[in-house]
Amino acid sequence: MTDTTPVDLASLRTQWPALTHQERVDGLRLLPAAEAHDLFHTLSAADQAALIGGLSQPEAAIWMRLLPPDDAADVLQAVTPRERLRLEGMLDRNTLRETTALLAYAEDEAGGLMNPRFPRLRPEVSVDVAIRYLRRQTHKPLATLYYAYVLDSDQRLLGVVSFAELLAAPGEKRIDQIMQRDAISVSEHADQEAVARVFATNDLTAVPVLDEKGCMRGVITVDDIVDVVQEEATEDIQKLGGVEALGAPYLAVSFGKMLQKRGGWLSALFLGEMLTATAMGYFENEIEKAVVLALFVPLIISSGGNSGSQAATLIVRSLAIGELRLRDWFRVLWREVRSGLALGAWLGFIGFLRVILWQYSGFYEYGPHYLLLAVTVWASLVGVVGFGTLVGGMLPFLLRRLGFDPATSSAPFVATLVDVMGLVIYFGAAILILEGTLL
């Protein structure tokens, strides 16, 4: 043990990420058992696996047996196949069976999130009997300590009764007289994002998971859902920033892995952006005749990119949290077209003023046709910002319709799409307005 190992729960918790393996093990050993268990249960599966991996067989077995089946499944998924065999051997037969069943589900579906242990009641027993029964049961680790689930003999879910309702009910009433029927439930194969929406819409603390026959397989509790909501938002944010989702904290990702996650999208965007060089080459004659046109290229195309990023970000998030659905696309289209034109006209007005002011103040000499140039800048901005907003607003719908994640329409992706078209709009407007004067 080093001198610096923290010896109380609070500082161990805070300093955890910075501790070495040995310091973590020592810290856990020094805590009172109840606090050590507490800390252990709140660790990530990766941390739990690393901790157990460094311990001797008997000590590792104690910690493995502390895990409920859903957490044990997460740990088994975090280790090598060889280590997995070793750890599976430590579980008692019942837990191993439950854990193996959970591992058959995908990690991001309801079945992969649920705990198969939950308090069960029969509908025909009395409140007094139910309370006596639960008082004998609840020393076992259960998924939820707030609700008991009323099942028939085929394990089909009939209703739900909260512990509080149970405590408040007259002792002689039958469970089926006080239970809530039509409880909200989710299917075992529901996607975790959909499950999170069910929790958010209905303010639930726990939701039962049913198979296709209506038999109850387990319970998902809201504390797992906070993690899901957090993770899904992080994934969306990273995708919107033009990075592949990291799937791990920033400092935990190796340098090589990080380069790969960022380099992939950067290279793709770079290849797309190369089309701007081609487009610019196409208008080389115009630039040669009027170099002044080149000066406004970055200003005009970046405005399209910025307005497109705004639109894409708003729509992606609204789709993710269910505020917008696929069928709303036309309302959004109509709104974004009007927004784009209004914002473009406004930015164009600022750009117009810029040319006039610089000309009059003598900052820059745009020549005798400065007014036509100012009109070109205005018209291009209306077109480019309008187009950027349209692309940014519609791309997320298109991606979802095609079965892709809307968050792929990242700010950099939209900007790249819009840049090429922005050049065409800008030089097109210039040729139309300046032909015979500057061009």
Add this chain to the structure above:
Amino acid sequence: MTDTTPVDLASLRTQWPALTHQERVDGLRLLPAAEAHDLFHTLSAADQAALIGGLSQPEAAIWMRLLPPDDAADVLQAVTPRERLRLEGMLDRNTLRETTALLAYAEDEAGGLMNPRFPRLRPEVSVDVAIRYLRRQTHKPLATLYYAYVLDSDQRLLGVVSFAELLAAPGEKRIDQIMQRDAISVSEHADQEAVARVFATNDLTAVPVLDEKGCMRGVITVDDIVDVVQEEATEDIQKLGGVEALGAPYLAVSFGKMLQKRGGWLSALFLGEMLTATAMGYFENEIEKAVVLALFVPLIISSGGNSGSQAATLIVRSLAIGELRLRDWFRVLWREVRSGLALGAWLGFIGFLRVILWQYSGFYEYGPHYLLLAVTVWASLVGVVGFGTLVGGMLPFLLRRLGFDPATSSAPFVATLVDVMGLVIYFGAAILILEGTLL
């Protein structure tokens, strides 16, 4: 009532956002009371306020009295001062006092999220007495139905006992023998983001809120925290996309408000981006001598913007969820500098190849100095991508250090910052490498 009013809970819930006020009222009236109450409790405060606002005095009073103090406070905040007086008059004296106390807290601090009603126990009573007492208490609407809080006579928090532990304990034990001491708690003035982190780190379902004397003022439950996590992520995502946080669903924001939220940032970015026109003007002679230089301007500066967006996005999110802290800035700096140079060298290599390939294949004729031009493109990309990554990675730390929200370092903001400097790096490299040949 229209023919289309849904008459069962499930379809009423799904169709809710699309229903008119009258259809909502009719729908609620037709449901069995328990289901109507259920639906009403899961509505947003704005929806509850709108619903109550359209009802007659006696009917409105019934719904108001159904609300626990924390929800009543939210409704009172969502209505006009006049309507607020009317609704306050409907609350019983106790609830009104509790609600008024809650309204003194800021909406985004712990006190504004908590429910002041929770199950209390004295430390010296026995488990049997406690259960009998709770069985009499729990018909009242309480914040948490999972834990009882053990308080001394000054309302100071001594410990926590879960209903399940209570049910499992021998009836003659004293509460202070089975309660958990050192329960995790939050201060009444803690920020809601900090509270969300406490829930996420410790996998809690409820957390007690204490004032500075250690007296317990209320309980925050995890279902409120799911909403907080969702809202905070939405705000960050919108800011990262270069939009002021909307604070309401996309379709619920009026067209004018939407223009304002987007136009503000767009105008600021446009004004900043105007510096690119100034910078380009500064290099007008170089462009005139070698128009070919202008062709690569969008490609090179957008690469800086893209790599900067990536870095900013990763760092902002890591700061928001506590994976990174202010003091990690140097580790991040070191990592981002290396990433930026490596990614820049790689993109530069693709750009170099592009010039060589186009030249050899005859797509474009860059003249006798094409090799020097290719080197210029490579060197600029190393510089621009390196600089973009550095700015994107450090700006969020700088913003937090100065007390601003790191999410303000949006993709468009970083891109704008990097564009101007990107032009200087590009033309600087060109002058250095091409002086005497192309320039």
